[in-house]
Amino acid sequence: MPTPESPLRQAGLREHHLGLVMRQVAAAQRPPSRAEISAATGLTRATVSALVDELLVGRLLSEAAPVPRTGAGRPATGLALAAHGPAGLGLEINVDYLAACVVDLTGAVRHRAVLRADQRPHSPVEVLARLGTLAEQTLAAPDVAGLPIAGAALAVPGLVTRDGVVRLAPNLGWSDVDVPSALTATGAALAGIPLTVDNEANLAALGELHARSGDLADFVYVSGEIGVGAGIVLDGRLFRGARGWSGELGHMAVRPDGPTCRCGARGCLEQYAGQEAILRSAGLAGQQLPPAVALQQIAQLAADAQRSADAQQPVRRALTAAASALGVVLAGVVNLLDVETVVLGGIYAPLAPWLAPVVEAEIGRRVLTVGWSPVTVRASVLGAEAAVTGAAGAVVRAVRDHPAPWLTGGQ
């Protein structure tokens, strides 16, 4: 049965095929030839050649060293993602630092900058002005100069609407902050660069997904900071929830009548396993240390206690209590969603040697199917950089998946 295709459908098909070729090149172990792309995608060689030519001219692909071949004939040219192609700017606002980074089209981090300081004493406008300056410095860095910037993505520890308004970031003390307007008003650095704003756990989960490409399809990324959040990846895609408010792990109850939380409810996980709860129960809360220093101290004390086999040392006890609460809630998450992996991120990443075994034990005790479907608990590979790297990476992924707008004459 003939199926006439309208011009619109053909344009859609071309865009789809361009993305297919980009993903094929990105996923290959070594630069593939046009013939290899044709074999892998089922597109004809003529079609692949035409698509590749467009992508070369548009500086999204580059030609690499010839592919060695076993048969006769001249060696075919390999294709790689263009390191000089459109790059992504990642930005992050957290309670005690600001961060920026640039990731190029190949996925390499080209520049990274962190400004450590408590942001809570400052107004959103002040914080965004500092972030604007950090972004400007980052874009002016020698490693970045000359790279076209495809877009910027900003990670914030809070609930963000689709328009980039921070609806609520309780630990920053922000509510209803129109970030895109405020940030573009701070200077010329970001003018003309499309900006998206997203929850930090979501972007960190994307960072983790892309960093372990193919290896990890269903997982919960747990972001431990002053608040506790989660980014949920199901079947290789970020799950945002019906209205975009998924992942509020920190407000799942450990004990329904436990201590009162900042949110007004009782017994929330944040009260047992948030950064402040850990510092408090480790006896380090009153010392006015910057949190990053206090956490280093915790990791050090925990390592010392482990060497002396002292499980009763206050820091070890504090970590065990936090991990147990985390484990109760995560066992519930696994019972509900049947994810294979739990990734411990944020402050939990460096503390994973002490947290993961306790979380695993709770999961082993409480998940009905764990006997035949094991669950892995592991530290984030990106550590504290997960959200800002994930933010920049998300921009680059969007270019790879939808390259047409970056091509001359492309839609």
Next chain:
Amino acid sequence: MPTPESPLRQAGLREHHLGLVMRQVAAAQRPPSRAEISAATGLTRATVSALVDELLVGRLLSEAAPVPRTGAGRPATGLALAAHGPAGLGLEINVDYLAACVVDLTGAVRHRAVLRADQRPHSPVEVLARLGTLAEQTLAAPDVAGLPIAGAALAVPGLVTRDGVVRLAPNLGWSDVDVPSALTATGAALAGIPLTVDNEANLAALGELHARSGDLADFVYVSGEIGVGAGIVLDGRLFRGARGWSGELGHMAVRPDGPTCRCGARGCLEQYAGQEAILRSAGLAGQQLPPAVALQQIAQLAADAQRSADAQQPVRRALTAAASALGVVLAGVVNLLDVETVVLGGIYAPLAPWLAPVVEAEIGRRVLTVGWSPVTVRASVLGAEAAVTGAAGAVVRAVRDHPAPWLTGGQ
């Protein structure tokens, strides 16, 4: 850029278009004409006519009364799903009943049968033999005779592998029961009918989704029986989890150190809100009543207590305690997944007038975003029939979505 299509791709496209036409007819408010289908799908009128002809010959569509038209010309013929087309057989095994039903291609329930009896004293082979007999009687019913049966789907209260093996059904006392082999061995009635086996909460959630077509895209269906399970629908699709074990709501913890559950863990929801826990705390556990009778009694007592405004009556207290535990866990689910709706099914459906307000209050207290993203808690529209109706409906949906195999010369 020309994009050559292989024969394989064209066949795939035809199948896709056949499903598109079927879904368009199914979703229409009144029987649409060929021209209306063309307008709605973007397919040419010639293509739609060819597809419709195939579907008429294959008895998947039938012609309905002419569509009234406002303009000139003769009235166009409307198209409807064929009531005599391939139908689905739904089956269900639960702890205290067996059920069967047939749903035709239009979605109408043509026949329904329930056999109430405690299944726990019997072996899986005995239970499946009874179910085979019930299926045979159902298929021989006058309302069903002559309908081609496209497939059967069986709902069980347990964990089911992709091959239909019941891995674990703790409340039936089953483990590793190869249901398809055992059931086909019981007699000729089901011979040649493709059979799928699935978790009852999953099939009930599908039933609920289809019964409220379009109205409900993100929800958690809570199945209250002796066990407590959930079917999760995200973005209009059933979410099964990475390995098919999602929805074990009954084993999410209410209190980490609460009473020991059948599963070995402590404080599971099932111990607070399962059928036996409700009967026990209502003081009706020792009376040897069949559960269905005891539950009717609970609903009656709760209604009486409401009329006399006696919130301290033991049955009201028991329902409030169960609902509060359910609410704590469901608030966690909403914090995690951001679903808009919670559907109370199974024994919870008739008790919803007493359960829903308490569950809503816990959600209102514990869900961070509830202030601007309200969550609805409501009773299942299908009540106790949700799983078996959902099972038959799932078969029919598969025919609607992939009609090609049902057509002469299909593929």
